[in-house]
Amino acid sequence: MSAQRIALVTGANKGIGYEIAAGLGSLGWRVGVGARDKQRRDTAVEKLRAGGTDAFGVPLDVADETSAVAAAELIADRAGGLDVLVNNAAITGGMPQTPTTVDPATVRAVVETNVIGVIRVTNAMLPLLRGSASARIVNMASSVGSLVLQTTPGIDMGPALVAYSASKTFLNAVTVHYAKELGDTGILVNSGCPGYTATDLNGFQGVRTPRQGAAIAIHLATLPDDGPTGGFFDDGGTVPW
Numbered sequence: 001m002s003a004q005r006i007a008l009v010t011g012a013n014k015g016i017g018y019e020i021a022a023g024l025g026s027l028g029w030r031v032g033v034g035a036r037d038k039q040r041r042d043t044a045v046e047k048l049r050a051g052g053t054d055a056f057g058v059p060l061d062v063a064d065e066t067s068a069v070a071a072a073e074l075i076a077d078r079a080g081g082l083d084v085l086v087n088n089a090a091i092t093g094g095m096p097q098t099p100t101t102v103d104p105a106t107v108r109a110v111v112e113t114n115v116i117g118v119i120r121v122t123n124a125m126l127p128l129l130r131g132s133a134s135a136r137i138v139n140m141a142s143s144v145g146s147l148v149l150q151t152t153p154g155i156d157m158g159p160a161l162v163a164y165s166a167s168k169t170f171l172n173a174v175t176v177h178y179a180k181e182l183g184d185t186g187i188l189v190n191s192g193c194p195g196y197t198a199t200d201l202n203g204f205q206g207v208r209t210p211r212q213g214a215a216i217a218i219h220l221a222t223l224p225d226d227g228p229t230g231g232f233f234d235d236g237g238t239v240p241w
């Protein structure tokens, strides 16, 4: 494998994912821009390349098994390996998501993308990641998935989002189990929270910029070999489960 580090960022055509790709690109990394829509993907790749990132497009719908397998083949072909996977793509499922009234189809769709999509893409990429001397897997979670924060009196965690928030709790559990299974491989697996960031996801209501939101993923993607695994972090340090 070449000395240049290679990353795949899912949902990299906009928002935080785009800035993660740009940030890793600025470190000299080669970045696969995972995105499901050809036009949005091509536009992002073009913009990243214009900014100096060695970017290439990776057609990827995380909710589709065939797409994930094809993405791994494309990366093997184009880049010859993979060092870092950032599982960033996610949907909220829309609002409201009150537990007592939510449409089960909404919960199913959100879990399919935000949790099963991560498992699907991770398992498709693992053969490539196992070939890296210092592989990292970063799962973009959220503090709204923290059961400790959700149940601590006095902390405002926003409206009840039984599909989205619970999908991030589920994702954190997935992070822990991957970290345990891969514990002796050197592959570090962590969850990150970007903070409340102004993107399409929340109608641009967030208070952080996408670049600020990307910082924790870049940090976790570039952990040293003796860095943590199986943790949940934001820019301030450890986030409680």
Ligand SMILES: NC(=O)c1ccc[n+]([C@@H]2O[C@H](COP(=O)([O-])OP(=O)(O)OC[C@H]3O[C@@H](n4cnc5c(N)ncnc54)[C@H](OP(=O)(O)O)[C@@H]3O)[C@@H](O)[C@H]2O)c1
Pocket: 010, 011, 012, 013, 014, 015, 016, 017, 034, 035, 036, 037, 040, 060, 061, 062, 063, 087, 088, 089, 090, 091, 113, 140, 141, 142, 143, 193, 194, 195, 196, 197, 198, 199, 200, 201, 202, 206
């Ligand atoms: N923004 C926040 O305040 C905040 C807070 C905590 C955590 N997060 C997490 O941070 C991550 C990035 O969020 P964001 O705010 O940047 O959201 P965003 O702007 O809505 O971007 C989401 C990305 O995911 C992609 N995506 C959704 N479903 C997909 C699928 N099935 N296959 C492939 N790509 C798919 C979207 O692609 P399309 O353009 O094709 O839809 C888009 O590129 C998410 O995991 C989110 O849960 C965000």
